[in-house]
Amino acid sequence: MALRISATNPEHPALLLDLPWQLPLEEWPEHHLVPLPRGISRHVVRYARAGAEVVAVKELAERPAVREFELLRDLDRLGIPAVDALAVVTGRTGPGGExxxxxxxxxxxxxxxPYRSMFETTLRPATMHRLMDALAVLLVRLHLAGFAWGDCSLSNTLFRRDAGAYAAYLVDAETGELHARLSTGQREYDLDLARVNISGELLDLEASGALHPSVDPITFGTEICDRYSGLWQELTRTSVYPAGKYHYIDRRIRRLNDLGFDVAEMQIARSSSGDTVTFVPKVVDAGHHQRQLLRLAGLDAEENQARRLLNDLESWMATQEDYVPGDPLAARPEVLAHRWVRDVFRPTVRAVPRELRGSMDPAELYHELLEHRWYLSERAQHDxxxxxxxxDYITTVLPKARATPADPHDEDDPLPPRV
Structure with a gap:
């Protein structure tokens, strides 16, 4: 059989031809390889350079190779975080014709x-919690798409940190199955496998001395089940909101925030019965919202204020006709954020007389107004x-704030100078 390269891009076969396909993967010369950390795998895996790209090459039988190739392409079409399938190479023969x-x-x-490389320096428990959250997000997204993983584990996952956000990516789809919809039993089977696999992997790390002494492997293995269950319930609970009842949407976002997740993307679908909202969660690191708000809108705020303002920006963007997440032809988030600052943020802040604002900066004032809107909407049961x-804030809140006497110790006991 002649060498055959089946690729997703017509340019890839020419780039891949230069690799030494006549040699078993274990015998590839060093000048073809890229020294990147590898996770544990049932198969021989190497990183190699193909033109300007770095690729992962995995040896396995033809049928599972083709099947995994197609599954990874399906996941890409569904927008699921997974590695990109580039090609399958068959018809390989050695120097002796074998x-x-x-x-x-x-x-x-x-x-x-891979997770083992991350544990070469002992991870803090807080970072481990975020990684488990990221894996729970990945598993929920896979299940929502109808994908039964069949072998969810840390070993079959890659973790990436980007601008304060943590994301988990599926790297091994060999045991996966794609269905129109998963049953409760299929989801629970995947979840139970994840619990057992993760606990076992953490026990291995504990035995090697690479696990933080305060971390219990069994407890951490169980944690993904709890995080998954709370996230699944919040994301799959069907709600149709009356048009314009944005405080209901705000309530859902707050519940996701309380679970420890942020809203990476939100879509509002219009129907005759109301608005149906879809959320995509993500896991973020400390200070992420400050950096994101400053980058998008040029506003500097404290972390909790920034999260609140970003939620409002995300809700507003979802209502704009020229915003279609993932569409390269749609308005970019930076453009929409500029419009939000111009048409929503600044007019709202300027509606409060300058002499009544006191020492509040614009970001803090807008945050206070959003909180007041939330409180009044909840009390009125409508937006x-x-x-x-x-x-209402000008007439009921600001007069009370201005009437509050200053702390008598402010002048007597000034703050020490900043060092």
Missing amino acids: SLEPVLITRHLGGSM IGLDTAVR
Whole structure:
């Protein structure tokens, strides 16, 4: 059989031809390889350079290679975080004419790390919690798409940190199955496998001395079940909101925040019965919201204020006709954020007389107005709108704030100079 390269891009076969396919993967010369950390695998895996790209090459039988190739392409079409399938190479023969195993080629995920490499320096428990959250997000997204993983584990996952956000990517789809919809039993089976696999992997790390002494492997293995269950319930609970009842949407976002997740993307679908909202969660690191708000809108705020303002920005963007997440032809988030600052943020802040604002900066004031709107909307059981909230804030909140006497110790006991 002649060498055959089945690729997703017509340019890839020419780039891949330069690799030494006549040699078993274990014998590839060093000048073809890229020294990147590898996780544990049932198969021989190597990182190699193909033109300007770094690819992962995995040896396995032809049928599972082709099957995994197709599954990874399906996941890509569904927008699920997974490695990109580039090609399957079959018909390999050695120098003596002996048959060699086919290989599956995927694109190396830049900036990603296998979990064992991350534990080479002992991870703090707080970071481990975020990684488990990221894996729970991945598993929920896979299940929502109808994908039964069949072998969820840390070993079959790559983790990437980007601008304060943590994301988990599926790296091994060999045991997976794609269905129109998963049953409760299929989901629970995947979840139970994840619990057992993760506990076992953490026990191995504990035995090698690479696990933080305060971490209990069994407890951490169980944690993904708890995080998954709370996230699944919040994301799959069907709600249709009356048009314009944005405080209901705000309530859902707050519940996701309370679970420890942020809203990475939100879509509002219009129907005759109301608005149906879809959320995509993500896991973020400390200070992420400050950096994101400053980058998008040029506003500097404290972390909790920034999260609140970003939630409002995300809700507003989802209502704009020229915003379609993932569409390269749609308005970019930076453009929409500029419009939000111009048409929503600044007019709202300017509606509050300057002499009544006191020492509050614009970001803090807008945060206070959003909180007041939330409080009034919850009390009224309908969205009162931002204009009404501003008028009520001016007449009921600011007079009380101005009437509050200053702390008598402020002048007697000044703060020490900043060093």
